[in-house]
Amino acid sequence: MLTDYQENLNGFYDRFFQENSLYLGEGANSGYANLGLFLEDTTDFGAACDNMMALVVSKLKHHDGPLLDVGCGMGGTTAYLHRRFPERDIYGINVSEYQIDRCRERAPKANFEVMPAEQMRFPDAMFTSVVSIEAALHFRGRVEFLREAQRALKPGGEIVVADLIFREEPTSFRRVLAGQECYSDLDSYRKVWIAAGFDDLMIEDITQASWRAFTEHYKKAALRGLLQKRIAAAEFKRNLEFIADIEQLPILAYVVASAKKPVNKKSSK
Numbered sequence: 001m002l003t004d005y006q007e008n009l010n011g012f013y014d015r016f017f018q019e020n021s022l023y024l025g026e027g028a029n030s031g032y033a034n035l036g037l038f039l040e041d042t043t044d045f046g047a048a049c050d051n052m053m054a055l056v057v058s059k060l061k062h063h064d065g066p067l068l069d070v071g072c073g074m075g076g077t078t079a080y081l082h083r084r085f086p087e088r089d090i091y092g093i094n095v096s097e098y099q100i101d102r103c104r105e106r107a108p109k110a111n112f113e114v115m116p117a118e119q120m121r122f123p124d125a126m127f128t129s130v131v132s133i134e135a136a137l138h139f140r141g142r143v144e145f146l147r148e149a150q151r152a153l154k155p156g157g158e159i160v161v162a163d164l165i166f167r168e169e170p171t172s173f174r175r176v177l178a179g180q181e182c183y184s185d186l187d188s189y190r191k192v193w194i195a196a197g198f199d200d201l202m203i204e205d206i207t208q209a210s211w212r213a214f215t216e217h218y219k220k221a222a223l224r225g226l227l228q229k230r231i232a233a234a235e236f237k238r239n240l241e242f243i244a245d246i247e248q249l250p251i252l253a254y255v256v257a258s259a260k261k262p263v264n265k266k267s268s269k
């Protein structure tokens with residue numbers, strides 16, 4: 001049973017994905033829905049999202065055993081994980097049935113279920129690795145998700161989360177961002193991970209190469225569309241308004257956080 005917030009969120013994201021507007025038609029079939037990671041030679045959104053996945057995967061120390069992708073969107077992230085680890089059992093969960101159906105088409109060898117991050121139905125100690133890309137900002141809340149991930153991980157298992165963190169409640173995108181957990185600094189964010197019982201916490205700040213670079217790339221891509229007459233002036237204006245809202249979000253940082261479940265810790269609800 002979905003909460004009102006999750007119903008709203010699904011309405012927003014399902015339509016957003018159907019319209020395929022996030023990447024202005026670039027990398028349209030990538031199945032990704034995140035801001036990506038722009039390196040010096042990155043020229044399109046799809047490549048930026050592959051870079052984000054490469055960074056997340058580079059933090060994984062276990063290269064076998066079941067792996068869970070939490071908040072798997074349209075399956076672009078899960079499909080990447082399956083390509084990278086063809087021998088592993090890969091699972092993806094999301095609160096939207098529509099998106100899970102698209103995931104099953106995109107990565108038919110992975111296992112997908114409609115399931116909320118905060119109340120997973122997996123047995124204790126099932127996974128060796130858990131990842132989540134740009135979805136935790138929607139969870140209610142992070143500590144509930146991290147405790148669930150901790151329960152579902154084997155002792156010594158690992159978690160990597162690409163996370164967009166707000167310093168105050170945003171006034172735009174209320175449908176998907178209302179009730180945002182806010183953090184005054186990365187130390188208070190760190191405390192949530194410690195409270196959930198994780199060890200070996202590492203936090204890499206990628207704000208410039210993700211959120212900041214995404215907005216710059218988006219503006220250039222929109223201008224290119226206008227100059228090449230692929231989009232009309234009215235659409236260009238809408239694109240600029242959309243990206244201005246993203247640029248003005250009160251974001252503290254975009255981080256990739258990784259941690260380990262202590263080896264001697266049993267799972268408990």
Ligand SMILES: C[S@@+](CC[C@H](N)C(=O)[O-])C[C@H]1O[C@@H](n2cnc3c(N)ncnc32)[C@H](O)[C@@H]1O
Pocket residue numbers: 009010013031032033034070071072073074075076077093094095096099115116117118132133134135138139140
């Ligand atoms: C910004 S998209 C990221 C999708 C994907 N990880 C990617 O990087 O392409 C956020 C996703 O989180 C999902 N989501 C939101 N709240 C969730 C929850 N409580 N449990 C599981 N997934 C959730 C949304 O449905 C959406 O697909």
